[in-house]
Amino acid sequence: MVPVFETFSERPLGRTLSILGKSYLHLLRVRLKHLDIDRNYYALLLIGSMDGVITQQELALMLETDKVSIVRVVDYLTLKGYVKRIRKPDDMRKRSLKLTEKAILAIPEIRKSINELNDLVLNGVDITRIHELSETIRIIKSNMTENIQTL
Amino acid sequence: MVPVFETFSERPLGRTLSILGKSYLHLLRVRLKHLDIDRNYYALLLIGSMDGVITQQELALMLETDKVSIVRVVDYLTLKGYVKRIRKPDDMRKRSLKLTEKAILAIPEIRKSINELNDLVLNGVDITRIHELSETIRIIKSNMTENIQTL
DNA sequence: AAAATTTAGTTAACAATGTAAACCAATTGC
DNA sequence: GCAATTGGTTTACATTGTTAACTAAATTTT
Numbered sequence: 078m079v080p081v082f083e084t085f086s087e088r089p090l091g092r093t094l095s096i097l098g099k100s101y102l103h104l105l106r107v108r109l110k111h112l113d114i115d116r117n118y119y120a121l122l123l124i125g126s127m128d129g130v131i132t133q134q135e136l137a138l139m140l141e142t143d144k145v146s147i148v149r150v151v152d153y154l155t156l157k158g159y160v161k162r163i164r165k166p167d168d169m170r171k172r173s174l175k176l177t178e179k180a181i182l183a184i185p186e187i188r189k190s191i192n193e194l195n196d197l198v199l200n201g202v203d204i205t206r207i208h209e210l211s212e213t214i215r216i217i218k219s220n221m222t223e224n225i226q227t228l
Numbered sequence: 229m230v231p232v233f234e235t236f237s238e239r240p241l242g243r244t245l246s247i248l249g250k251s252y253l254h255l256l257r258v259r260l261k262h263l264d265i266d267r268n269y270y271a272l273l274l275i276g277s278m279d280g281v282i283t284q285q286e287l288a289l290m291l292e293t294d295k296v297s298i299v300r301v302v303d304y305l306t307l308k309g310y311v312k313r314i315r316k317p318d319d320m321r322k323r324s325l326k327l328t329e330k331a332i333l334a335i336p337e338i339r340k341s342i343n344e345l346n347d348l349v350l351n352g353v354d355i356t357r358i359h360e361l362s363e364t365i366r367i368i369k370s371n372m373t374e375n376i377q378t379l
Numbered sequence: 380a381a382a383a384t385t386t387a388g389t390t391a392a393c394a395a396t397g398t399a400a401a402c403c404a405a406t407t408g409c
Numbered sequence: 410g411c412a413a414t415t416g417g418t419t420t421a422c423a424t425t426g427t428t429a430a431c432t433a434a435a436t437t438t439t
Binding site: 267293294296297300319320321322 | 395396397398399404405406
């Protein structure tokens, strides 16, 4: 089977995307280096968006990761004083996550940095292309989840 | 500053790309699991494309990584019997990398898997969009390297 | 209602990856 | 000839990915 297109020929698309993603996250880290956390920014935003209501499982789902990783994320953010775990009275297995004052102060800045960095990296890409990129990403994602079994 | 577009608002674009990239590389690994290597496939293709001529530094450049990582890559591929290091007579510091018989046999399959997987994940994305994606990636990359200093 | 199963979260272990520093040997610049 | 640079290696350490085993609470089964 001859590849339909030559653009990404021979080069694993996943590699390109991974590298791109890592550079971005590196820039975000640099941009937010005055904070005393150097990762899990987006997790913090998600917790903030459902403050006091979200459980670790739900966070895992939203971050597309597993519960073990979430323990690490929440441990880290707790250690740094950004998040508190609170046992849910209705189900004592679950812990709801709550931002501290410190985190609440940092959130707008994190949000701003992400938005600005998104703008910065997409500078020169016109709005139509950006929407198309978003659509393409959606398709790629769905192609991959559909084809986990179709090896 | 209000973000120009809402598509990726609040969500770090780099996170999206990293996750996508990792899923892809996972699929590639599954697809090639009958080989006795489970990584560095693309490095192998690059070595193959300049067989016996490429040095570790040059490989580092092409893989956009550093020489320490390359030592690990080459150690791994050597251990698995896919690559040999050969001291260059003209510069005894350098080592040129050469594929073994075993690697030469595996190359077409790796190439094929990458092409097929690229096709698979881009299934349903039309050719124009694919070219645009490639162009967008190029722009993002250049925006990021230009702006390492412009924090 | 006691026993078995499931769920939320945690702990532990280990391999892989990222990053930086120190190092050796060969080469280049002066 | 000597200092500086270059290609490659080693060491060290922190982070990340992944799996298994575990505790405690809740739910289901009988």
